[in-house]
Amino acid sequence: MAKYLFIQTRDPYESRQVDQDYELAAGLAGAGNEVTMFLVQNGVLPTRRGAQAPGLQQLIHTGVQVLCDEFSLRERGIATNALPVGVQATALDVVVDQLAEGRKAIWL
Amino acid sequence: MSSKPTLTFSIMDGPFEQARITxxxxxxxxxxxxxxxxxxxAYEGAVYLPFAKQAKHANAVHGHDVDQEDHPLSKDWIAALMKTAQANGGKLDWVNCGLCVDERGAQDSxxxxxxxxxADLWNSASASTNTLVVGTR
Structure with a gap:
């Protein structure tokens, strides 16, 4: 089993590629790998209350760990206590933790 | 490889443009x-991140002089990061792609x-715990 770190900087309203990124992460998790999707910069936008983001909703239910950068949320006025179930706000330190453990990392 | 992690970052965005650099x-x-x-x-536009001739400026729209505006400069961030790394027993080794520097006249870092x-990127990646490639779009 491999471990993957996806650093998602874009939102699905900016690029159709983002939904494909979610699908790739879900596919890796479905194949038994440990996968983290870390949302940062505009990547956090689909977590705001009322956002239409079916791709992210599907991702949450595939066993992928979905994390959000607290700073990016604050910049965009997104409350951490109103995130979708299955999405957790956290510090950027998690990315450094996972890089330091040698995860396969991809910047999206 | 020592027990202390070594991380390599490859970046290509210039200063004052993208959230990626932040x-x-x-x-x-x-x-x-x-x-x-x-x-x-650092390659392509990223070689301007440590460019020594970056300068703060006033902002008439904000009604600020140079000091009040306190415009952030990436060269100062990099200098501060080097000091932080050294103070904590680590090291920040910043390599600018030479060809990218020459193209842009960005020799003054x-x-x-x-x-x-x-080749430096290859050597760094080969000797690192991990490498993160941050591409531009």
Whole structure:
């Protein structure tokens, strides 16, 4: 089993590629790998209350760990206590933790 | 390889344009505070990040003079990150792609940066715990 770190900087309203990124992460998790999707910069936008983001909703239910950068949320006025179930706000330190453990990392 | 992690970052965005650079600087800051060894390979527009002739400016729209505006400069961030890494027992080795520097006339970098080639990226990645490639779009 491999471990993957996806650093998602874009939102699905900016690029159709983002939904494909979610699908790739879900596919890796479905194949038994440990996968983290870390949302940062505009990547956090689909977590705001009322956002239409079916791709992210599907991702949450595939066993992928979905994390959000607290700073990016604050910049965009997104409350951490109103995130979708299955999405957790956290510090950027998690990315450094996972890089330091040698995860396969991809910047999206 | 020592037990202390070594991280390599490859970046290609110039200053004052993209949130990507801010995020990468935040990552480097975290690693520097932990005393990790850090390699940065800057190519294309990123060679202007440590450009020594960057200058703060006033902002008439804000009604601010130079001091009030306190415009952030990436060269100062990099210098501060180098100091942070060193203070915590680590090192930030910043390599600017030489060809990219020549193309842009960006030879005048702050102290502590050095000129290199993609071979430096290969060597750094080969000797690192992990490498993060931050591409532009």
């Amino acid at each position: 995020t990468v600087m935040r990552l480097i800051d975290i690693a520097a505070r932990r005393g990790y060894n850090i390699n940065v390979f 702050i102290e502590g940066c050095r000129r290199g080639s993609p």
